[in-house]
Amino acid sequence: MSGSPVVVSEDLAPAELVTRCRAALGEGARMQFMYAWFPEGPTAPELRYVLHPGSGCPPHIWRCRPGDDPPPSLATTAPLLSWYERETTDLCGVVFRDQPLPQPLVLLPGASADRPPLVPGPMPHLSYTPAPEDLPQLAGTTREDVQLLPFGPIRADVLESAQFAFLYAGEMILHYHPQLFFKHRGMEQRFAGLSPRLGVFLAERVSGIGSVAHALAYCHAVEAAADCEVPRRATWLRVLLAELERIYNHLHYLGHLCHTTTLKVGEAQGKYLEESAKQINSRVSGSRLLRGLVTPGGLRREPQLAGLAADLAQLESEFRRYTDRLAATTSHLDRLMTTGVLGRQLAFDQGATGPVARACGLDRDPRRDQSYGAYAELPLSIAIDERCDAYARQQVRIAEVFNSIDVIRVVLAGLPCGWLSTECRPPPRSEGLGWAETPRGTAYYAAHLDADGRLARVKIKSPSFSNWRVFPYTVHDSNMMDYAINEASFGLTVAGCAR
Amino acid sequence: MALKAILPWTLFGLTQGKVTTRWRGEGAEPGQAAFLGMPRFDPGRCQDHCRECADACLPGAITLVPGEGPERPTVDYGRCVVCQMCVEACPTGAFTLASDWAFGSGTRDDLVWTRAAASPRGVTLKREIRRVFGRSLHIRHVDAGSCNGCESELQALNNPYYNLHRLGAFFTASPRFADLLLVTGPVTYAMRGPLLEAFEAMPEPRFVMAAGTCAVSGGTNGGGCTCGSGLDGVLPVDMYLPGCPPNPPAIIHALLMLLQRVPQRVRGGQLVPLEPPTGEPRV
Numbered sequence: 001m002s003g004s005p006v007v008v009s010e011d012l013a014p015a016e017l018v019t020r021c022r023a024a025l026g027e028g029a030r031m032q033f034m035y036a037w038f039p040e041g042p043t044a045p046e047l048r049y050v051l052h053p054g055s056g057c058p059p060h061i062w063r064c065r066p067g068d069d070p071p072p073s074l075a076t077t078a079p080l081l082s083w084y085e086r087e088t089t090d091l092c093g094v095v096f097r098d099q100p101l102p103q104p105l106v107l108l109p110g111a112s113a114d115r116p117p118l119v120p121g122p123m124p125h126l127s128y129t130p131a132p133e134d135l136p137q138l139a140g141t142t143r144e145d146v147q148l149l150p151f152g153p154i155r156a157d158v159l160e161s162a163q164f165a166f167l168y169a170g171e172m173i174l175h176y177h178p179q180l181f182f183k184h185r186g187m188e189q190r191f192a193g194l195s196p197r198l199g200v201f202l203a204e205r206v207s208g209i210g211s212v213a214h215a216l217a218y219c220h221a222v223e224a225a226a227d228c229e230v231p232r233r234a235t236w237l238r239v240l241l242a243e244l245e246r247i248y249n250h251l252h253y254l255g256h257l258c259h260t261t262t263l264k265v266g267e268a269q270g271k272y273l274e275e276s277a278k279q280i281n282s283r284v285s286g287s288r289l290l291r292g293l294v295t296p297g298g299l300r301r302e303p304q305l306a307g308l309a310a311d312l313a314q315l316e317s318e319f320r321r322y323t324d325r326l327a328a329t330t331s332h333l334d335r336l337m338t339t340g341v342l343g344r345q346l347a348f349d350q351g352a353t354g355p356v357a358r359a360c361g362l363d364r365d366p367r368r369d370q371s372y373g374a375y376a377e378l379p380l381s382i383a384i385d386e387r388c389d390a391y392a393r394q395q396v397r398i399a400e401v402f403n404s405i406d407v408i409r410v411v412l413a414g415l416p417c418g419w420l421s422t423e424c425r426p427p428p429r430s431e432g433l434g435w436a437e438t439p440r441g442t443a444y445y446a447a448h449l450d451a452d453g454r455l456a457r458v459k460i461k462s463p464s465f466s467n468w469r470v471f472p473y474t475v476h477d478s479n480m481m482d483y484a485i486n487e488a489s490f491g492l493t494v495a496g497c498a499r
Numbered sequence: 500m501a502l503k504a505i506l507p508w509t510l511f512g513l514t515q516g517k518v519t520t521r522w523r524g525e526g527a528e529p530g531q532a533a534f535l536g537m538p539r540f541d542p543g544r545c546q547d548h549c550r551e552c553a554d555a556c557l558p559g560a561i562t563l564v565p566g567e568g569p570e571r572p573t574v575d576y577g578r579c580v581v582c583q584m585c586v587e588a589c590p591t592g593a594f595t596l597a598s599d600w601a602f603g604s605g606t607r608d609d610l611v612w613t614r615a616a617a618s619p620r621g622v623t624l625k626r627e628i629r630r631v632f633g634r635s636l637h638i639r640h641v642d643a644g645s646c647n648g649c650e651s652e653l654q655a656l657n658n659p660y661y662n663l664h665r666l667g668a669f670f671t672a673s674p675r676f677a678d679l680l681l682v683t684g685p686v687t688y689a690m691r692g693p694l695l696e697a698f699e700a701m702p703e704p705r706f707v708m709a710a711g712t713c714a715v716s717g718g719t720n721g722g723g724c725t726c727g728s729g730l731d732g733v734l735p736v737d738m739y740l741p742g743c744p745p746n747p748p749a750i751i752h753a754l755l756m757l758l759q760r761v762p763q764r765v766r767g768g769q770l771v772p773l774e775p776p777t778g779e780p781r782v
């Protein structure tokens with residue numbers, strides 16, 4: 001994979017995990033995710049932990065064979081790993097010792113599979129009798145004015161399915177419990193047995209409004225496995241597509257945010273700009289969601305760039321007018337400021353990513369820190385805001401739109417000549433790790449090939465899985481009236497989380 | 500203070516002018532330039548013993564069927580996710596890029612390519628909403644496990660460019676006030692129950708639309724132990740609209756078809772030519 005750092009791997013014994021994890025965190029490392037796979041048959045899982053030792057360093061991978069005893073949970077040492085462990089228990093059958101919250105995560109209450117779905121072998125049978133969610137007892141409360149408001153999974157308007165339970169008193173939300181896995185489609189299972197070339201079409205459909213970045217992270221993983229160098233022209237054009245994706249997503253975000261602050265004209269204008277951006281996407285790629293161009297080894301077709309510079313200039317001037325108006329609309333800003341505050345340490349510990357993390361002062365973006373593709377050659381500027389609230393999250397995204405337009409302009413001006421793709425055939429039993437910054441944060445894909453060079457296991461770490469884990473911390477003890485604004489300010493997808 | 504803050508937005512809105520377009524459900528609609536729809540298939544160009552297209556098609560939309568000579572490919576557009584891999588794989592140009600998106604169909608069969616279909620003939624839907632509801636339509640959307648791509652395009656219907664309200668169609672929160680259940684996604688095990696409940700809560704007569712390839716057939720994402728294969732066998736479907744995702748004009752076209760305001764365009768997996776326009780469209 002061109003220009004990307006080399007991944008370092010290391011074998012660890014189960015007994016070393018906790019001490020090594022503590023030591024790494026003490027040295028400023030960040031755990032990213034963990035997963036299990038089965039290189040030697042259904043009874044011998046191998047655990048993989050992916051971490052970043054520090055900004056600018058390549059990721060490290062820890063490999064661990066648990067053997068007969070359950071491996072230790074790292075959830076109290078690195079809290080963000082808790083969801084990954086629970087998912088690994090649900091889907092791979094690996095149980096973790098001392099996991100503080102051993103309930104299923106991905107499978108709904110009342111669902112059970114006769115064998116874990118990601119263990120190689122015959123297709124499991126899933127039985128399901130809906131059961132109530134396990135809601136916490138509010139400790140020590142005898143107050144009778146605490147009410148339970150269940151909401152969903154079918155929500156008002158055109159929204160993704162998810163169920164939320166609010167325990168509230170008056171206007172105050174005491175506890176908030178989202179159930180995000182009604183949409184669990186088993187996307188990771190779906191990759192097994194596919195040729196790497198066709199797998200990209202699944203990656204595009206994991207989180208449909210992050211198709212380019214998901215396809216890129218997937219392709220980076222396959223390209224790392226194949227040890228293939230993507231032609232420079234393709235890396236530049238991939239940046240162009242990824243930044244077009246960021247633009248239309250952030251425009252949608254702003255329109256929707258205005259909807260929640262009841263700024264009608266601001267909503268209509270945001271959605272109109274999003275439509276303009278999608279029409280630009282369609283002219284460039286033939287797809288309003290920019291699907292179908294990214295492929296392992298490069299791009300499938302030349303994007304149509306005629307007229308793009310002018311279209312972007314027009315979009316930029318309309319966007320500038322729009323954001324100037326937003327900046328002068330105190331009724332909108334008042335609703336954002338101090339709403340949904342997410343502290344920096346909490347954001348770090350629980351795994352916040354993307355604009356949500358950068359809006360609490362976490363200066364992290366793999367486009368710069370674990371640079372991939374052509375980003376190192378382009379004038380990237382990473383927007384950071386220290387205010388930690390919904391306003392900060394809006395401001396980071398506004399700045400990112402302007403920067404994306406600048407980056408595309410430089411791509412158009414300096415696009416190198418050359419091939420659009422190279423052969424990419426990962427050898428049997430190879431593996432690779434890839435990542436890309438989606439509009440919502442960092443996506444990782446790990447790809448493992450089988451003895452025939454087909455996909456044996458694909459792990460998807462999606463940014464919405466990370467940010468949905470963080471989000472409830474900003475809802476507990478907040479005001480009902482602010483909920484919709486707060487949720488919109490995170491800019492989450494359910495599909496990406498549930499997969 | 501409030502007025503001072505809002506007034507500039509009003510002026511701002513007015514200076515943006517009118518962006519809404521008219522929709523006829525035909526030809527190259529404004530704003531859809533270069534949009535790639537379902538690939539066109541010309542089996543006359545196929546060579547014997549070739550299966551390149553079928554091997555390149557992830558959702559299995561292309562299958563080889565025995566005929567008089569060697570096996571020949573056939574295409575089920577209800578499974579197509581418009582990836583255009585068949586176009587890339589075909590050595591003889593039997594599949595070509597096209598902008599064909601008006602693929603809403605009252606029957607599942609009409610999404611499957613058949614030779615006989617080239618000549619246009621009238622299509623009557625099983626039932627038309629218009630006869631029942633006049634010209635307005637209340638829609639309850641249910642996400643039964645989408646990738647969020649279909650929602651992105653459904654949400655676009657309310658932007659000033661498409662302005663769905665103008666056509667008399669509205670998204671409504673309660674299934675009790677809905678005429679049409681518009682479903683996206685392949686139907687996950689967990690969404691099947693809530694989906695059926697929403698349908699049961701709707702008053703008769705009620706209509707169902709499968710929007711997007713996932714809801715029509717499962718597409719690339721259906722199957723496995725957690726997912727169904729779309730709406731067939733789950734709910735009675737009045738309108739199938741494949742596309743991954745279908746673009747907003749395709750969704751509008753399918754809604755207008757239900758209201759009997761535009762004809763069905765797809766027969767046997769091909770778009771039939773429109774009759775010459777007679778006067779202004781009623782849209």
Ligand code: SF4
Pocket residue numbers: 538552555556557558559560561574578579580581582583584585586
């Ligand atoms: S464009 Fe449709 S028919 Fe062709 S390969 Fe893709 S899914 Fe199959």
Ligand code: SF4
Pocket residue numbers: 205208580644645646647648649683684710711712713714718720742743744745
């Ligand atoms: S049809 Fe395509 S866009 Fe729609 S939900 Fe399915 S995968 Fe996503």
